[in-house]
Amino acid sequence: xxxxxxxxxxxxxxxxxxxxxxxxxxxxxxxxxxxxxxxxxxxxxxxxxxxxxxxxxxxxxxxxxxxxxxxxxxxxxxxxxxxxxxxxxxxxxxxxxxxxxxxxxxxxxxxxxxxxxxxxxxxxxxxxxxxxxxxxxxxxxxxxxxxxxxxxxxx
Amino acid sequence: xxxxxxxxxxxxxxxxxxxxxxxxxxxxxxxxxxxxxxxxxxxxxxxxxxxxxxxxxxxxxxxxxxxxxxxxxxxxxxxxxxxxxxxxxxxxxxxxxxxxxxxxxxxxxxxxxxxxxxxxxxxxxxxxxxxxxxxxxxxxxxxxxxxxxxxxxxxxxxxxxxxxxxxxxxxxxxxxxxxxxxxxxxxxxxxxxxxxxxxxxxxxxxxxxxxxxxxxxxxxxxxxxxxxxxxxxxxxxxxxxxxxxxxxxxxxxxxxxxxxx
Numbered sequence: 001x002x003x004x005x006x007x008x009x010x011x012x013x014x015x016x017x018x019x020x021x022x023x024x025x026x027x028x029x030x031x032x033x034x035x036x037x038x039x040x041x042x043x044x045x046x047x048x049x050x051x052x053x054x055x056x057x058x059x060x061x062x063x064x065x066x067x068x069x070x071x072x073x074x075x076x077x078x079x080x081x082x083x084x085x086x087x088x089x090x091x092x093x094x095x096x097x098x099x100x101x102x103x104x105x106x107x108x109x110x111x112x113x114x115x116x117x118x119x120x121x122x123x124x125x126x127x128x129x130x131x132x133x134x135x136x137x138x139x140x141x142x143x144x145x146x147x148x149x150x151x152x153x154x155x
Numbered sequence: 156x157x158x159x160x161x162x163x164x165x166x167x168x169x170x171x172x173x174x175x176x177x178x179x180x181x182x183x184x185x186x187x188x189x190x191x192x193x194x195x196x197x198x199x200x201x202x203x204x205x206x207x208x209x210x211x212x213x214x215x216x217x218x219x220x221x222x223x224x225x226x227x228x229x230x231x232x233x234x235x236x237x238x239x240x241x242x243x244x245x246x247x248x249x250x251x252x253x254x255x256x257x258x259x260x261x262x263x264x265x266x267x268x269x270x271x272x273x274x275x276x277x278x279x280x281x282x283x284x285x286x287x288x289x290x291x292x293x294x295x296x297x298x299x300x301x302x303x304x305x306x307x308x309x310x311x312x313x314x315x316x317x318x319x320x321x322x323x324x325x326x327x328x329x330x331x332x333x334x335x336x337x338x339x340x341x342x343x344x345x346x347x348x349x350x351x352x353x354x355x356x357x358x359x360x361x362x363x364x365x366x367x368x369x370x371x372x373x374x375x376x377x378x379x380x381x382x383x384x385x386x387x388x389x390x391x392x393x394x395x396x397x398x399x400x401x402x403x404x405x406x407x408x409x410x411x412x413x414x415x416x
Contacts, residue, residue: 006301013297013369019290020320020370021192022281023245039301075256076249079194079378083245087374093302093365099407100361103414125381132385 001043010039010088017084027080030070034085038063042089052091053119059089060127068135082128091120173265177209178227180258180269182236185216185223187251187276191244194379196386198223201255208259220394240331243375246280284324291370292317299366305358311351312366319344320370334405341368341409349413364410373402 014035018028041062045055067081074080098113181202188198198218202225206214216225220241226233254271257263263271281287295316296309304312323340327333344367351357376399384392 009297009301013294013301016290016294016297017370017374019282020287020294021243021245021375022247024249025246027249075253077193077197077252079192079197079375079382080245080249083375083378086378087369087372088298088301090372090374090377092298092369092372093361095403095407096361096365096368096410099411100414103411121377124377128378128381129385132382 003040006043007036007040011036013088014039014084017087021083023080023084024076027070027074027076030074031081031084034063034066034070034081035088037066038085039088052116053123056089056091056120057123057127057130060086060124061131062127063089064128064131065135068131072139086124086128089120089124091117094120174227174231176269177206177211177265178225178234180265180272181205181216181225182223182234183269183272183276184251184255185218185225186236186238187272188248189218189220189223189238190241191247191251192241192375192379193248194382194386195220195388195391196383201252204259205255208261209265218391220391244280247275250275250280287324288317288320291320294370295319295366298369299362302362302365304362304366308358308363308366311348311357311363315344315347315351315363315367316370318347319367323371334401337371337402337405338409340371341406342412343409344368345410345413349416368406368410371402371406373399376402 011032015028015032017035018031023031038059042055042059045058046052049055049058063085064078064082067078067085070081071078094113094117098110098117101107101110101113184205185198185202188201189195195218199216202216202218202223203214206212206216206225206227211227213229214225214227216223218224220238222235222237224233224235251272254263254268254275258265258268282290292313296313299308299312300306319340322343323336326336326339330336345364348357348360348363348367351363352360357363376395380392380396380399383395386392
């Protein structure tokens with residue numbers, strides 16, 4: 001596996017998706033970086049866990065985490081950063097293979113691919129959710145600390 | 156008096172015109188967000204925040220993919236706005252978001268905020284269509300290599316990805332039927348890829364098709380559906396999920412027809 005090449009290509013792909021979704025101009029590079037982060041975590045995960053489901057979970061988690069941090073930094077909705085990064089993790093090739101096998105009447109093969117695709121989509125969703133919950137807890141804690149510091153009481 | 160807030164006049168005593176202006180402003184903001192691909196719970200959150208900043212503390216709003224309702228308080232009329240067309244334009248989402256932030260922070264008055272929203276509504280922020288097509292082509296090429304395709308197939312994925320995107324956009328503009336557009340786009344990509352491989356220039360049919368259909372994948376819908384479901388908005392979450400599923404199914408059906416030959 002060629003790391004620099006994959007990093008560059010995933011960056012380029014995520015930036016292109018940013019253009020297609022018409023993200024604000026000054027966030028295009030950040031979108032690309034989020035996409036690169038997600039893809040590299042996913043590839044590392046495939047090598048470490050030897051399981052695309054866990055790797056996808058890790059990748060989606062990384063994407064959502066990075067998107068939340070960037071959203072705080074730019075003061076923009078988180079979705080702007082996460083969308084382009086999620087797309088490389090979508091199990092396009094598994095779904096394609098499932099369909100191809102259905103067309104060729106290999107239903108058993110097709111079920112294998114289809115359930116893998118389903119598991120991977122579930123992993124993408126879970127990665128997004130876990131990162132969201134984590135960030136909410138962190139930010140709530142931070143807000144409470146700030147409130148205590150400046151002597152503000154809750155409501 | 157119901158919604159009496161500290162330091163502000165009760166909501167029912169705000170002048171009639173000002174109240175109408177406030178309602179117009181919130182509804183336009185919500186409509187713009189919803190039409191351009193924001194998450195449902197985020198739209199509700201934004202509208203309520205804007206309302207609270209204007210001392211309407213007991214307002215309610217309900218947003219679904221088909222329309223949004225806003226009720227300033229129990230004594231006043233509820234207003235409804237229909238959302239007919241949706242597309243993905245995240246620049247607008249960001250702009251409306253910043254207007255609402257400024258309104259809540261007190262940097263903008265209600266009238267100024269409404270003017271800004273109207274300007275956002277009128278202006279076209281989309282990238283040039285050719286740049287979008289180039290982006291689709293580039294993304295297809297990148298995915299071909301990332302998913303393990305060979306370098307000699309790169310020009311095919313590049314061209315077919317761009318062509319598929321053009322076809323989908325053109326049909327979408329003409330017919331307004333999204334699933335049909337996606338179906339025809341995927342079918343065209345499949346036919347082109349098959350021709351390329353049969354003519355002997357293309358190497359691997361599977362990777363060319365997978366790379367080229369990547370720009371059609373409903374990524375925003377999937378993300379939005381998951382986030383809405385997690386926020387407890389099951390109506391929007393499920394309907395967006397169904398839309399994503401149908402889009403994926405349309406793409407799959409288009410490719411499957413080609414593969415069955």
